[in-house]
Amino acid sequence: MNALTPRPGILDIAAYQPGNPMAGGMAKYLNLASNESAFGPSPRAREAYKAAIAELHYSPDGGSTRLRQAIGAVHGLDPNRIVCGAGSDELLTLLARGYAGPGDEILMSEHGFAMYPITARSVGATPVMVPDKKLTTDVDGFLARVTPRTRLVFIANPNNPTGTYITAEEMARLRAGLPAGVLLVIDAAYSEYVVRNDYTAGIELVDEGDNTVMTRTFSKIYGLAALRVGWAYCPPAIADVLNRLRSPFNVGTAGQEAAIAAIEDVASVDKARAHNDVWLPWFSAEVAKLGLKPYPSVANFLLVEFPEDEKRGAKAANAFMQARGILLRPVGVYGLPRCLRITIGTEDEMRRLVAALAEFLA
Ligand SMILES: Cc1ncc(COP(=O)(O)O)c(C=O)c1O
Secondary structure (H helix, E strand, O other): OOOOOOOOOHHHOOOOOOOOOOOOOHHHOEEOOOOOOOOOOOHHHHHHHHHHHHHOOOOOOOOOHHHHHHHHHHHOOOHHHEEEEOHHHHHHHHHHHHHOOOOOEEEEEOOOOOHHHHHHHHOOOEEEEEOOEOOEOOHHHHHHOOOOOEEEEEEEOOOOOOOOOOOHHHHHHHHHHOOOOOEEEEEOOOHHHOOOOOOOOOHHHHHHOOOEEEEEEOOOOOOOHHHOOEEEEOOHHHHHHHHHHOOOOOOOHHHHHHHHHHHHOHHHHHHHHHHHHHHHHHHHHHHHHOOOEEOOOOOOEEEEEOOOOHHHOHHHHHHHHHHOOEEOEEOHHHOOOOEEEEEOOOHHHHHHHHHHHHHHHO
16 A cells, blocks of 8 residues: 655655744744834734733634724725735745646745745645846846746745835736736735835735735734735735635634734834834944944844854854844854844843844854
8 A cells, every 4th residue: 555645745844944943932032033013012013912811712804804994094995905814925825826836936035034835835836036126126036047947936025035115106017017917925924014115015916916925914014924814915816715725714803802902903004114214224333333234124123134154143042142042043044054043122122132242153
């Protein structure tokens, strides 16, 4: 009898390595490893989460109706074109399941988000890596790698782990150059942090055609990573596909309620963005003063390159920080072994980190 084996390609997947390996016991660490919010959720979201306890014995609203309405109201979007998911990760996977399969190719940047190759392989498709230019998504590189087998393009904008972005104009040029039958997925997980005139999260590109989707998350600026809530803004036919594929109750009640309160608390989001806008450049300047190399970032994290020598390198720095209870993110799996990715935390946290980095390098 033949032994039980998974589908071809599944064992080629290198499982995702989370930055929070000790989930449940995170409070005792200074966790700057996973690009989460410096402040945590808005007080209104905390209250909404607590209030949801009265409903725990009921199944959630499978269609996340009120959450989609709240998102629609804040962003001026038709709620019927929004699909919510268990984190944006779920939506990325559903998009791949809906539009790609064995023999198809999915384009992604060389230093793109680690979930994209996992997602591609999970549906039997081939991930095709496009080299970056100066650690930034290269539109011409993407266009040059399109083949008749290309079905989908994943681009995080801003990108994780590099922190770099491409302009609205560049994204539109990419869309215009892709064949109509290729789905462009703009993963805008960090868009709320970006303060640049030439950037957009991609809503207008979704509106302009029937082959572009934008995904967003409540895990970053809204501080709700533990609840797993994301959303996609889609052309109607793509929303229909996602609604057919998603599990019926994919977002829990507490997540929906907390997310509604979070997105309606615009002042909290503004405060988080303003904080990042001060402490990202501050941290970048401090890192440079220490003789390390910060890459330009528009998100809530910074990619920092360490010297090549073993004693002062990224691996030693990570071990040194971990011994002090500070969690940073090694990015060797992203092809950046000399770098660490560091989340922007509170003022106290950033000062503590810079002091520890200075101690490490001394
Ligand atoms: C670029 C990017 N996309 C998507 C996600 C997934 O976020 P979620 O928590 O919504 O699944 C992350 C999380 O790190 C990310 O960095």
